[in-house]
Amino acid sequence: MARFASGDKVLVRKAYPPGHVRTPWYIRGKSGVIERICGEFGNPEELAYGRDGTPKQTLYRVRFAQNEVWDGYAENPKDTVDIEIYEHWLEPVA
Amino acid sequence: MSQHTHDHGHDHRHPPQPDIDSEPMGYYQIMGAALGELLIEKGVITADELRATIELIDSKSPEGGAKVVARAWTDREYKKRLLENGNATVDELGIEMPDTHLVVVENTDTVHNVIVCTLCSCYPRMLLGLPPDWYKAHAYRSRVVHEPRAVLGEFGTELPDDTEIRVHDSTADMRYLVLPRRPDGTEDMSEKELVELVTRDCMIGVTLPKAL
Incomplete structure (x- = not known):
């Protein structure tokens, strides 16, 4: 069952665990909005070490405003970046 | 140096042409x-x-993606299906993407999309073939995500200032294809002729298709 729905505001966990992590550094600690639910997928942080990837994680596409991602973003303030992020990296924003 | 012809005796050595595996493996x-x-x-x-x-x-090449784009330009229902369910819709044209999920993102008069994989080099290979070297380069991967308009400018692509640029970072299980806008002046072209206008780079989103 997906924890978040399209349109929900979410915060990416600001964590730096070792291992094979698919959450880019530049987006950790940033907040965005769920663009869509992509489905459930094996957790790459497990799969990378030969394990079976369970429990599966819901994967989301999250849309971030570029001028909130980068200090001093110099281009169009309406620009966005969409990133695929697994559920265990996301926290709700009130 | 004189022109080298092969009707002479071989009493000299040719400079060796480097083999692809001459360099030590990394x-x-x-x-x-x-x-x-x-x-x-x-x-x-x-x-x-x-x-x-x-x-x-x-065996894959950008021609696969170009056929999908040209069909979407000429068949409204196909385009609708493509944006809703990429995999099943490219499969209608014989392109199978068994291991990845295709998300097609549409350029409009206000939105321009561009694809990157900041973590490695994820790319819709079944639709576009192998990625170009620049797509895998650190410079593209690190810069397009925070100064897309500047990078597009270096590719010769100038967009209106108020166009909203959407970067799509392929970090996980999705793969992306940009559906460019059909160029003006192509109203009389057939689907087959339109395929010729759709280049690899406009399906990555670093350029726009041009009417010939």
Whole structure:
């Protein structure tokens, strides 16, 4: 069952665990909005070490405003970046 | 130096043409080769299966993606299906994407999309073939995500200032294809003629298709 729905505001966990992590550094600690639910997928942080990837994680596409991602973003303030992020990296924003 | 012809006796040495494997293998090349050999040795895959997979990937080219785009430009219902369910809709044209999920993102008069994989080099290979070297380069991957308009400018692509640029970072299980806008002045062209206008780079989103 997906924890978040399209349109929900979410915060990416600001964590730096070792291992094979698919959450880019530049987006950790940033907040965005769920663009869509992509489905459930094996957790790459497990799969990378030969394990079976369970429990599966819901994967989301999250849309971030570029001028909130980068200090001093110099281009169009309406620009966005969409990133695929697994559920265990996301926290709700009130 | 005189023109080299081959109707003379070979009493001199040609400078050797470098072979593709002349250079010592890098760390990851050795790891890749070792992994392949181990998988074969342990019977997980056969040498022929590995070869056939390489052959399959090498057989793909941007023409596949161009056919999808041209169909979407000429068939409203196809385009609707493509944006809703990428995999099933490209399959209608014989393009199978068994291991990844396709998300097609549409350029409009207000939105321009561009694709990157900041973590590695994820790319819709079944639709576009192997990625160009620049797509895999650190410079593209690190810069397009925070100064897309500047990078597009270096590719010769100037967009209106108020166009909203959407970067799509392929970090996980999705793969992306940009559906460019059909160029003005192509109203009389057939689907087959339109295929010729759709280039690899406009499906990555670093340029726009041009009417010939």
